[in-house]
Amino acid sequence: MASTASHVSFLPPILTFCGAAVVAVPVFRLLGLSAVLGYLAAGVAIGPSGLSLVEDPQTIATVAELGVVLLLFIIGLELKLSHLWEMKRDIFGLGFAQLAITAFLLGTAAMALGFSPPASFVTGVAVALSATAIALQMLGERNDLPTPYGQRSFAILLFQDLSVVPLLAILPLLATQVGDQGSLADSLLAVSEALLGIAVVVLIGRYGLNPFFRILARSGAREVMTASALLVVLGAALLMQEIGLSMAMGAFLAGLLLAESNFRHQLEADIEPFRGMLLGLFFMSVGMSIDLALVREQWVMLALAAPVVLLGKTLIIAVLSRLFGASWRDGLRSGTILCTAGEFAFVLIPVAAGLGIMSPAEAQPLTALAAITMLLGPLLSTLVERLLKNHVGSADEPDLHGLNVPEGELESRVLVIGFGRFGQIVNQVLLAQGIQATVIDRDVERIRDAGRFGLQVYYGDGTRLDVLRAAGAEKAEMICVCIDDQEAMMKIIEIIHENFQNARSFVRAYDRIHAIELMNRDVDYQIREVFESAIVFGRAALEELGTDPEMAAQAANDVRKRDIARLVLQKEVGAMGGAELVVGSKITPEPLTAPAGKARALSPETRDILGEGVI
Incomplete structure (x- = not known):
């Protein structure tokens, strides 16, 4: 030995x-x-x-x-x-x-x-x-x-x-x-x-x-x-x-x-x-x-x-x-x-x-x-x-004309982290205006699928500072976080705020609670992944039911504005006057317009859930 x-x-x-x-x-x-x-x-x-x-x-x-x-x-x-x-x-x-x-x-x-x-x-x-x-x-x-x-x-x-x-x-x-x-x-x-x-x-x-x-x-x-x-x-x-x-x-x-x-x-x-x-x-x-x-x-x-x-x-x-x-x-x-x-x-x-x-x-x-x-x-x-x-003097600064820069190193204004169903649609919109983002994902199949988009999609863990640096985060104007892992998302936001302060942070929120947490982290923009699609869905339903399209659009916009106002209020003072800080409590959904009547339970199981007596 x-x-x-x-x-x-x-x-x-x-x-x-x-x-x-x-x-x-x-x-x-x-x-x-x-x-x-x-x-x-x-x-x-x-x-x-x-x-x-x-x-x-x-x-x-x-x-x-x-x-x-x-x-x-x-x-x-x-x-x-x-x-x-x-x-x-x-x-x-x-x-x-x-x-x-x-x-x-x-x-x-x-x-x-x-x-x-x-x-x-x-x-x-x-x-x-x-x-x-x-x-x-x-x-x-x-x-x-x-x-x-x-x-x-x-x-x-x-x-x-x-x-x-x-x-x-x-x-x-x-x-x-x-x-x-x-x-x-x-x-x-x-x-x-x-x-x-x-x-x-x-x-x-x-x-x-x-x-x-x-x-x-x-x-x-x-x-x-x-x-x-x-x-x-x-x-x-x-x-x-x-x-x-x-x-x-x-x-x-x-x-x-x-x-x-x-x-x-x-x-x-x-x-x-x-x-x-x-x-x-x-x-x-x-x-x-x-x-x-x-x-x-x-x-x-x-x-x-x-x-x-x-x-x-x-x-x-x-x-x-x-x-x-x-x-x-x-x-x-x-x-x-x-x-x-x-x-x-x-x-x-x-x-x-x-x-x-x-x-x-x-x-x-x-x-x-x-x-x-x-x-x-x-x-x-x-x-x-x-x-x-x-x-x-500045007049003698080097001319950048004809500069041979490795392809993609300086042209990617946007870095997108995550190429799932949400990130793919984000890239579709960017591509429609000729903006080719650099995308990071660690799912091999998604990387293969992304080849059809003509994007720069690289295998890597977006929660690692070294990977973000290597992908050009220091040169990006905007970093879009499109993953669905909330814990990883918050870690990425901390890295962005600490190391890439020149980049704007656009983040996908999972739900209302997550959206408020993101607002408290001072992200530049956040959106709940199902909110806008639900608004569009509801507007289409109104139109199909015979509502005038203009009135349907007005109703959808009213809900959108009320929701934003309530979200800001919840961020500033809390939805329940501080009660949400009690261990085990959570922010509960609330109607944005006054209900026309009382809820009715249509089955015994539902009546139990709502606490109604037996009819």
Whole structure:
């Protein structure tokens, strides 16, 4: 039996990471800096070069890489193949130009410093790549990902991530002698395996994942959906790693294939907590990788090289963005976001060193340089952002024309929770005026039925804040709560009032008592689900009985007005002068017009109920 000490041996490093994050991140945010800087600084402090609270950063880095994997999965979920095709000019034009030109200039500089041609190539591409995790985290903090410069920055990052696959395949070729047919055959075999692996992920994602999630959704077990989401992400990542590709690429591909799925928002909400936690751990592992002893030893070279890399990449990206139609302001913002070296530098450099392409004396300073740029880059970006906000007028604000926003992200003015008989009719009315709502429901059959409406209907639990955020509640003008579960409804209203105050709340009331409770919660509009239909029913009955249609309409309107007046009175002072507060009491229905006569019981059972004597 394991000792007590072995059971708790994993707690000290966990507590160390949590404590460092809890202290550093709020401090940096309080100073107006990015949370990324807080994580990086915390990593430096607790790493081997700081307080040495964590002895083996490499072990932590292996786990922390999952943060980047989950980040790329969520990015894939937020894209669609059609949107990716619309971005092809920025991805394959701007992205390729940035990587090729930056790698060439940095590689040339490395060769001038005495690096061999293969080592210079690795140096150029490793530093030319940007930090996807840092850039997307900062764009997310600023809510700038949907903006033109955010989309161009993402296009560059996406091309860089795609380029990692061929770059990893090229490295073994650089390490072999020219004409070595055996090594060339091995490389071709590796490329074939990579293509086969990608084909397997695509086929499973295209034809297997939606039926798989549909079956699991019927079980109603939320934890099973979370486990299945992690299974898909980590399974795709592991498959890509086994065939020699990037784990992040596998996760991105899985997310992209699920972007059209009705389960997209629920998956995003399930993955998001793990992504945020592991991504913070990744940033801390980068901070721990900075060898302060090496920095002190070669501080002159690093002090010169780091600004050259940051400013040089910023200038290159700004000029290229301008050539591709961006303003100088947006180009500069993209440049500072992408000026750091990337996460894949920590993959390419060790692989190159292991293959003998680079010596340890070349690889170690280059790794330190990459980590230092990741530490200083967010600081430069924050400073430039502040300067632009302070000194650039509103006339130079970015033009939103031609903005490529993922379909449905900004066009859904209305979020409808529940797609049952009530929610379907609400959507019919909205569609009649060309308003396409985003709908959340967790009934698989309703989701399938909603496909005929042409709506964005996603599987998810509307009582969860993360699901509402993922479905676009922060951008919605109106949130319509159309479910019939009163307890869940009240929980949703609390979430709306606390987190989405800009959205108007339209709520379906179950009955009169529920309507009064909703009015006390200050919803913008409520209606009892059977009230209007009963009014229309009664009006039609009057007309069928020979009442003039105008008089029937007048009678219906009179009942409607009297009911509203009584409802407001019951909300303000109570229907029974406070007696309704007694435990067990309830609001009883009352006639809105004086009865013409006394009620008559027509059967013995009815007379018992009404308390009448035996006739």
